[in-house]
Amino acid sequence: MEQMHHELEKAASLLKAGELVAFPTETVYGLGGNALSDAAVARIFEVKGRPSFNPLIVHVPSLAAAEAHAQFNAAARRLAETFWPGALTLVLPRRADCRLSLLVSAGLDSVAIRVPAHPLAQALLHAAQLPIAAPSANRSGRVSPTQASHVQEELGERVAMILDGGNCSVGIESTVVDVTGEVPVILRPGSITREALLTCVPHVGLHKPSGVYASPGMLESHYAPDHNLRLNATHVEKDEALLAFGVPLAAGLVCNLSASRDLREAAANLFAMLRALDKKTSRGIAVMPIPEEGLGVAINDRLRRAAAPKN
Numbered sequence: 001m002e003q004m005h006h007e008l009e010k011a012a013s014l015l016k017a018g019e020l021v022a023f024p025t026e027t028v029y030g031l032g033g034n035a036l037s038d039a040a041v042a043r044i045f046e047v048k049g050r051p052s053f054n055p056l057i058v059h060v061p062s063l064a065a066a067e068a069h070a071q072f073n074a075a076a077r078r079l080a081e082t083f084w085p086g087a088l089t090l091v092l093p094r095r096a097d098c099r100l101s102l103l104v105s106a107g108l109d110s111v112a113i114r115v116p117a118h119p120l121a122q123a124l125l126h127a128a129q130l131p132i133a134a135p136s137a138n139r140s141g142r143v144s145p146t147q148a149s150h151v152q153e154e155l156g157e158r159v160a161m162i163l164d165g166g167n168c169s170v171g172i173e174s175t176v177v178d179v180t181g182e183v184p185v186i187l188r189p190g191s192i193t194r195e196a197l198l199t200c201v202p203h204v205g206l207h208k209p210s211g212v213y214a215s216p217g218m219l220e221s222h223y224a225p226d227h228n229l230r231l232n233a234t235h236v237e238k239d240e241a242l243l244a245f246g247v248p249l250a251a252g253l254v255c256n257l258s259a260s261r262d263l264r265e266a267a268a269n270l271f272a273m274l275r276a277l278d279k280k281t282s283r284g285i286a287v288m289p290i291p292e293e294g295l296g297v298a299i300n301d302r303l304r305r306a307a308a309p310k311n
């Protein structure tokens with residue numbers, strides 16, 4: 001307790017001094033920096049190796065805090081009131097007097113904002129008294145971290161401090177919803193499903209990849225392990241590792257996302273198991289089919305990106 005208080009104070013001081021701190025959220029670990037500082041935000045892009053046209057999510061402690069930076073229409077407000085704090089990111093028009101670094105928006109006139117639920121993320125936001133820009137704490141294009149050790153593997157010395165909050169309970173990144181227009185549009189599927197959003201607003205559009213660069217998170221190859229992934233596998237080839245769902249197809253090098261076919265459990269295990277199998281296999285990873293429903297939509301989205309040819 002005392003120890004964690006000390007860690008939080010140290011993390012807050014580092015953020016105020018323009019340094020980067022990795023911290024846990026309920027979805028994945030974030031690589032945080034002061035969202036008011038161009039230099040700190042530029043450093044995030046540099047450390048991640050992220051193309052600078054890919055904008056960042058700004059984390060704030062509450063809806064009231066978010067309103068200082070962005071404009072909320074009726075649908076945006078309903079979604080925020082229903083799902084914040086939580087795994088929902090809203091893309092909103094920047095206010096004219098918005099003080100957030102323009103770099104977080106990567107040249108767009110919108111900004112992505114999220115109120116995380118994780119107690120350490122909330123405690124850090126309160127201690128630092130700053131909006132925190134934070135992409136997932138992995139190098140660009142790689143699997144998102146769901147444990148402090150993953151962040152260490154990805155970024156090591158390049159980050160001033162890693163706050164350790166154990167395993168992320170959700171395990172898959174937030175749902176990104178564009179609420180700059182009248183009808184909310186899902187830019188990135190996540191743990192808050194379309195069905196859940198529809199309990200609170202009458203219409204939800206789906207982003208259709210059309211070559212238009214709506215959300216750079218829609219880049220084809222993303223979340224990629226080093227070895228090839230073979231989706232919807234119905235058999236396992238020699239030396240292939242198996243990412244199972246339900247009753248495993250084969251024995252050998254196997255991780256099971258969920259023996260009971262529970263999609264929440266599968267989402268929470270997804271990135272850690274991809275990482276573990278990627279380290280051990282010499283050939284590639286076969287992935288058993290996952291139903292395209294509820295959280296399965298987000299899981300399959302990440303798996304398709306992980307399997308896409310790298311460019």
Ligand code: TXA
Nearest residue numbers: 027029030055056110111112135136173174215216217
């Ligand atoms: O769960 C999460 O969302 C985690 C934790 C740390 O909060 N963060 C995360 O950040 O996944 P990142 O940077 O890896 O993904 C942010 C996504 C990207 O797909 C990005 O293109 C999109 O949000 N995005 C950010 N700002 C945007 C904007 N102004 N317009 C459209 N898309 C935006």
Ligand code: MG
Nearest residue numbers: 135136144173
């Ligand atoms: Mg990411």
